[in-house]
Amino acid sequence: MQPAFSVLFLTTLIGVGQGMLVALVAGQWYYVIGSGEAWESDAFYAKGAAIALVFLAAGLLASFFHLANPQRAWRTATRWRTSWLSREVVVLPAVMGLAVIWAGVHWFEVKPVLLTFSNEKSLDLTMAVGFLAAGASIVLYVVTAMIYACVRFIREWASGWTVTNFMLMGLASGFTAAAAYAALSGSRLTDFLVAGAIGLTALAGVARAAHLWRNLHLAPPSTLRAAIGVRFEPIRQITPGFGGPSFNTTEFSVHGGAGSIRGLTWDFFLLAFLLPVLLLAAGGLSGEGPFTVFAFVLQLLGLIVERWVFFAQGRHVQNLYYQAQG
């Protein structure tokens, strides 16, 4: 498939935003269930949520460049019963809304206690809204990934690995972003977030490798014989019916093809997974903030490359009808 840059930015940037929300909520929860005295300031969470919102908004903005008629974008929310794309349009603003509320209750320190447990821990409003925001973020990973995983005519995408990977890579980049933010603001949460980022990045790398491995061994989904219903083999296309390019030849294939995919696969493993793990470890051990920032920049770049490869690798069944390119 032809990767569209708007979609590459949309999926990677909102992934960072969602992951950062999850990471910060996890950090807040870590302190609630952990030691009683160590707290991170409400302003820290509020500013972190604001940064996450910037990523989410940037992704949303990028998505508009994908639409030929963005003035009708509101209509995309109407078919959530059947379309994962429509569901994304519903859930993304919900995540952003919850992030705004979470940032708000922290910033204005609106934290009435909602529940008190028998072990003297309590659930206040900031934590409750945080759980909702983090939960919605996780749901959004599933919804975004299902847009691709439910396209059964692209075998490379139609797999649970697509969902696993969108989630793990998003979480990894979000934790890295949160770790960079924490390190720069000298937060006590830095170690927790760096550890989370290293673990998730390593896990995401392994899962992505598993997905690649699966895709190496895919049987062709259909044959030309079934495509035109003729049993006299071998069948060879003489002409697709036109001499120049058409939508069906440009949207469903990618220039450069297998060569670029192979090269870029190594690149993104290095950029998105290997180098960030090393840099995060260096940052965690030395306590130097810039290491984690650098790790995040490389990882985001790597994940954009990863998304490019993900799209380019998808081979659509319709290509059976467009083998002889004019």
Next chain:
Amino acid sequence: MSKQLALVIDLNVCVGCHACVTSCKEWNTSGWAGPLPDTNPYGAQPSGVFFNRVQTFECGTFPRTETIHFPKSCLHCVDAPCVPVCPTGASYKREEDGIVLVDYDKCIGCKYCSWSCPYGAREFDEIQGVMKKCTLCIDRIYDTSLPPERRKPACVLACPAGARLFGDVNDTESEASRAIIDNAGYQLMPEWGTNPANHYLPRRKIKMTLHKDELVRADNPLKVEGELPKPHFNAPSIDEMSSW
């Protein structure tokens, strides 16, 4: 069963002349579903929106080969996978006749439906920014100002070889259904469960088997060609009337 309009395309008859392609383009670019714009039409790499294309395949190994001309347009699938994925509801399947259409006023041009068509039947119009596809000439087939025999898709009327039939494939008495039943009509890639409404009629081998005794005339045992001897009027005959 409800009505399902569709095309039946006879691969045994199609000669690959592209008359259906040009008549489709002409009718639809100027009609309700138009325009079907072209980019760079007179340049080296012309490109444009078409609802119907005729592809050509070669089967077999030389010298035993065969050329197949294969017209392809939207198959108006009964279980159309392109419809539920549309986030706006612009793509829909009509209840009353099973035609799959795109509402250009709702389409945002996300192209998601085209990913969910295994046949490559949808083509994006870059200029209007909406998805386009075959409408089965919905603006012709219900046009009561046309004489009834002209209320057919433009491609069907244009085909000089008569390779294209149009009708309700759920009505077993329709010409289209009869053609499918009589000639073992089939669907494309049924394994995807899309249940396409359009059907194709296979190549039929037209072969005559001659046995040896058919090469000599059984009523000419002496193998003498020419006028048969004319017996006398009164010569004995089988019906006991006359040998004449």
